Amino acid sequence: MSVITPAGAVLAGSPHTTSPLLRLIAPDYADTLAALWPAPHTPFLTAPAARRHLVCLMLASEPADARAVEVGALLDAPLRKVVRLVVDPAPDGLRRALERLGEIAWSPADYRALLTLLAEPATAKRLRHAEAITVEQIRTLAALPSSVREAGGTATRLTPAQAELLAEAHAMLRRRLSPGVLDDRVGAWSRAANTRTLFGLVADDFRHDLPKPPHPGTEKLRPLETIAAIRDAARRYRNCLDGYVDHALDERSAIYEWLPQPGAVIELTPDSFFGWRLDQARLQNNKGVDEATREAIVAELRGMGLHVGRSAWQIRRALNQAASPGFKLEPVDAAIAEYFTDD
Template identity: 85%
Template sequence: MSILPLAGPSQTASPLLRLIAPDYADTLATLWPAPHTPFLTAAAARRHLVCLMLAVDPVGPVPLDVARLLEEPLRKAVRLVLDPAPDGLRRALERLGEIAWSPADYRALSVLLAEPATAKRLRHAETITPEQVRTLAALPATVRDAGGPAVRMTPPQAELLAEAHAMLSRRLTPTVLDERVRAWSQAANARALFGLVADDFRHELPKPPHPGTDRLKPLETVAAIRDAARRYRNCLEGYVDHALDERSAIYEWLPAPGAVIELTPDSFFGWRLDQARLRSNKGVDEATRQAIVAELRGMGLHVGRSAWQVRRALNQAASPGFKLEPLDAAIAEYFTDD
């Protein structure tokens, strides 16, 4: 169907009309000239139906008398706009609030109501908001169907989850990806869900730069790093992605009192000591410090100024009053609690 031919944009839309139907005010002012009484006094569901008509692409040659949208029984009026109409559209129109939606949101709602699982979810909602529809529309169908916290997140969060899903689909088989989606749906909240998705992007850690010794053991898996973070009560878990990207290698000093050690790659020296901490991020005592330094140097790893620190000192060395921090003091900073 198509609406009757309209004149050009009207300049007579009232402030109230522009408030409740901002995207359609000029067209509505042409259909119902000021003071727009039939439209403004109609029930919200009727107003939404008119705006939905303006949002969807008209089809067919039969002109539509828009007044019928306000007069016919709502179920019949809905079919004047969309025939066949998706199940639940009539009831949904009664829960869209007072303000007209954007054309894109109306079109997304129509598509979502055509999906049985999503339509059921919307039918049970006390109110339906544009944000809710944008979230559902952004999600892949399999994620929508699985439910869980994904369908309750914000539209930007849903967009990120959809992007992550698309990227994972390039690496995981459909069966494995479906298993992961089911796991996401069981998450307690959005934070837990995004943690699971982040884990799906984590692969096995690269080979450590040194196999370690009896006293200094590499933490070679994500699980091992997380276990050490729990035992040492620190933020070590935050270094998992650094280790995955070979920006860090994590080792554990086994003799009491125990310590976690981070090595980082250096442009000149290769892998070098970056920091070492006891439990709860406490600084390392002198005796343990000396033992760790000796062990690392015995493994052929650099303990000292980084290449960047050396270059910076060289750039400053010609300045009057230049002072060089003692090497022992520079090394001590790697073991000191910040």
């Protein structure tokens, strides 16, 4: 596509003075625009924003053929006619969209994204009903997978960075879920009331079944073997146990419940030397465990063959410090007591 100046000559590459105002409102195109409309650039600067966007869209578009465009016509002729001089065929809604893009010219990539989105019926309808169309909105929609855009909902109102994360999550889930199941999940995402709920749903889609617990448990000590069981315990014990779900999924924790009164939640963690070991235990509201209950839990865990004592890391750390003349070793019972103490 060649560009003809308002005076009728093909645009040349000679340098022109470019005003600060022109660089402000059309930073990606200022030098070319200065050649089309030399300083003080009055015809361009005083044109309606939609006209200026159309000119910049022309400069941003990949040339489809060798058609010559008289840029003067882009500022003067009826907008509905000259839109097709730049984009042919023009997607429905482009003319109206140009009138709601704001005062500052967009980057070439953002203009191209706008054209792509206007070619999608569901997205084009959404944009037609928007009072204003922002760069951030277009970047968000462009980042989302087409199925998520079509489903709509909270996802279409994310920030661009949030949309990129959702797109990455969608791509990963597509490798694991069947198309039908993934479509169902996208439908559930679209019904999320807010951003927090949306990302909570997506995170749950990455939470498969928990690994088998390291010990089947006893009559007194029951493993919490499902995500639902951990969340139910978090509700009953009124603590932050829900935040340990991902630890359990990645086998960084195993959660058990001490059933005799007063009841307690116990976290086991893997140890490089001892295997699974006691890491912490708490009563309701994260309160520390009384001495009698503590002794009963320790006896039950040791009876199950699980380690209760210093971790391998604690022992290595003590060995590294033991050569110091002032070295003191904390009694092992005191080390164990810390696992049951309210922080």
